[in-house]
Amino acid sequence: xxxxxxxxxxxxTGTVIASALIFGGYMPSAEDALDFYGRKRFSNGSGVTQxxxxxxxxxxxxxxxxxxxxxxxxxxxxxVIGTRPDIAKFRPYFAVYCRDAKTLVYSSKKVCAQGRDxxxxxxxxxxxxxxxxxxxxxxxxxxxxxxxxxxxxxSDELLCRMSFNTALVPRSKYLFxxxxxxxxxxxxxxxxxxxxxxxxxxxxxRSDFYVELTFADVCDKCNSxxxxxxxxxxxxxxxxxxxxxxxNMRRIIEENNYPTSxxxxxxxxxxxxxxxxxxxHELSNRAGTDVSLPDPQLxxxxxxxxxxxxxxx
Ligand SMILES: [Zn+2]
Numbered sequence: 001x002x003x004x005x006x007x008x009x010x011x012x013t014g015t016v017i018a019s020a021l022i023f024g025g026y027m028p029s030a031e032d033a034l035d036f037y038g039r040k041r042f043s044n045g046s047g048v049t050q051x052x053x054x055x056x057x058x059x060x061x062x063x064x065x066x067x068x069x070x071x072x073x074x075x076x077x078x079x080v081i082g083t084r085p086d087i088a089k090f091r092p093y094f095a096v097y098c099r100d101a102k103t104l105v106y107s108s109k110k111v112c113a114q115g116r117d118x119x120x121x122x123x124x125x126x127x128x129x130x131x132x133x134x135x136x137x138x139x140x141x142x143x144x145x146x147x148x149x150x151x152x153x154x155s156d157e158l159l160c161r162m163s164f165n166t167a168l169v170p171r172s173k174y175l176f177x178x179x180x181x182x183x184x185x186x187x188x189x190x191x192x193x194x195x196x197x198x199x200x201x202x203x204x205x206r207s208d209f210y211v212e213l214t215f216a217d218v219c220d221k222c223n224s225x226x227x228x229x230x231x232x233x234x235x236x237x238x239x240x241x242x243x244x245x246x247x248n249m250r251r252i253i254e255e256n257n258y259p260t261s262x263x264x265x266x267x268x269x270x271x272x273x274x275x276x277x278x279x280x281h282e283l284s285n286r287a288g289t290d291v292s293l294p295d296p297q298l299x300x301x302x303x304x305x306x307x308x309x310x311x312x313x
Contacts, residue, residue, distance in 0.1 A: 004016050004017055004020075009041075010041070010042075010047070010048070010049075011048050011049065011050050011053050012053070014034070014037045014038070014041065014047050014048035014053070015048055015053045015054075015056060015057055017037050018030065018033035018034045018036075018037050018048065018057045019033070019057055019060045021033040021036065021037070022057070022060060022061055022064060023060075023064065023256075029061060030054070030057040030058035030060065030061040031058075033057060034047060034048055034054055034057055035047075049197040050195055050196060050197050051162070051189075051192065051193045051194060051195055051197065052161075052162060052163035052164075052195050055163070055164070055193075056163070056165075059165060059167075059168050062168060063167075063249060063253075064253055066253065068167045068168060068224040068225065069224060069225055069226065069227050069228070069246075069250070070167060070222075070223075070224055070225075070226060070227060070228040070231070070239070070246055071140050071141050071165065071166055071167040071224070071228070071239050071242040071246055072140070072166055072167055072169065072217075072222065072223045072224040072235075073138060073139070073140040073166065073218045073219070073222070073235055073238035073239055074138070074139055074140070074166045074169055074185075074215040074216070074217065074218065075136060075137060075138050075139070075215060075216045075217075075218050076096065076106075076133065076137040076139055076213060076214075076215055077132070077133075077184065077214045077215065077216050078130055078131065078132050078133075078212075078213075078214040079094045079108070079130075079131045079133075079145070079147075079211065079212070079213055079214075080128055080129065080130045080131070080211070080212040080214070081128065081129040081131070081147060081210075081211055082128050082129075082188075082208070082209060082210040082211070082212060083127070083128070083205075083206045083208055083209045083210070084127045084129070085149075085159070085202075085204045085205050085206075085209065086203070086204040086205075087149060087204055090129075090149065091112070091113075091116065091149060091150040091151075092112065092129055092131070092147055092148065092149060092150075092159070093107065093108045093109045093111075093112040093113075093131065093147075093148055093150060094107075094108050094131060094145055094146065094147050094148070094211075095107040095108070095109070095145070095146050095148065096137060096139070096143055096144070096145050097143065097144040097145075097146065098142075098143065098144075099141060099142035099143065099144075101144050101163075105137065105139070105143070106133060106135060106137045108131050108133055108134075109148075109150065109156075110134075111131070111132075111133065111134045112131060112150070113150070138218060138238060139166050140166055140238045140239045140241075140242055141165060141166060141167075141239075141241065141242045142163065142164075142165050143163070143164060143165075143166070144161055144162070144163045145161065145162055145164075145211070145213065146158055146160075146161040147159045147160050147161070147211055159199075159202075159205075160194040160195065160196075160199045160205075160211065161194070161195045161196075162189045162193070162194055162195060162211065163195065164187060164213075166215075167224045167246075168224070169185050169187055169215050169224075170185045170186075170187070171185065171223065171224075171225075172184055172185040172215070172216070172217045172223075173185065183216065183217055184214050184215060184216045184217075185214075185215050185217075186212055186213070186214050186215075187212070187213045187215070188210050188211070188212040188213075189210060189211050189212075189213075190208070190209070190210045191205055191206075191207060191208070191209045191210065194211065218234075218235065218238065219232060219234065219235050221235075222235035227250070228242075228243055228246050228247065229247075
């Protein structure tokens with residue numbers, strides 16, 4: 001028996017179990033795995049609700065299906081906060097943290113305070129707040145970006161945050177915004193995609209509120225679609241802390257020969273069923289309900305929706 005647990009047995013537990021369902025070949029996509037977990041764990045089907053946890057399950061799918069091969073280093077050039085929240089004296093700034101969510105990489109608090117006068121007198125709700133860092137922020141791997149409201153008398157308020165991996169930043173392209181500047185890529189997180197999940201209930205933020213991160217490539221040659229072994233020396237150095245993890249992931253994926261077609265998926269699921277069954281039996285105990293694996297044959301008919309059925313075995 002394998003026990004999967006965390007404090008609440010909801011978000012982190014669900015992230016691991018949904019990932020295991022994909023790894024075991026039982027679910028063809030992150031969306032299916034999260035949906036299956038949600039329906040079995042809670043009567044209302046809510047399951048994993050933190051947007052970044054859901055995003056990381058889809059990251060696992062992308063990595064596992066080898067849509068991305070390496071942790072491309074990127075340079076964070078700009079953060080734009082889209083639409084003004086209903087906050088008197090909106091004083092935003094952002095901070096970037098390492099994967100532990102505690103080690104600060106960069107904070108724009110000072111540069112935002114210096115440039116704040118230019119925002120005076122503007123009050124349109126559709127106003128955008130672009131923040132350009134005053135330092136080079138080169139990132140490679142997992143990071144958190146938090147957006148704060150600076151407060152004079154009290155602790156600054158966390159408005160929202162988001163977690164991402166630079167490997168999953170979209171391929172760079174030329175952006176036409178008045179003039180061609182440079183190749184860059186944009187990650188935009190809308191209100192419902194921001195952590196914590198309570199952000200989606202924050203009535204101070206409009207429904208079209210977003211935070212946009214603009215990245216530039218650090219190299220023309222090395223990107224997420226190039227194996228790390230083929231990186232140039234400069235990018236290899238930037239990815240040094242990530243290299244072993246990605247090499248290990250590729251080795252595991254290649255050894256397991258992840259299936260890419262529905263037919264292969266069925267065969268794979270049969271082989272892996274015994275290994276992963278323990279996860280689901282524990283889930284069944286926690287949820288107080290039957291948790292059964294879907295029949296792998298169902299994958300033949302649909303790669304997007306797998307109905308739940310009792311497993312005779
Ligand atoms: Zn390079």
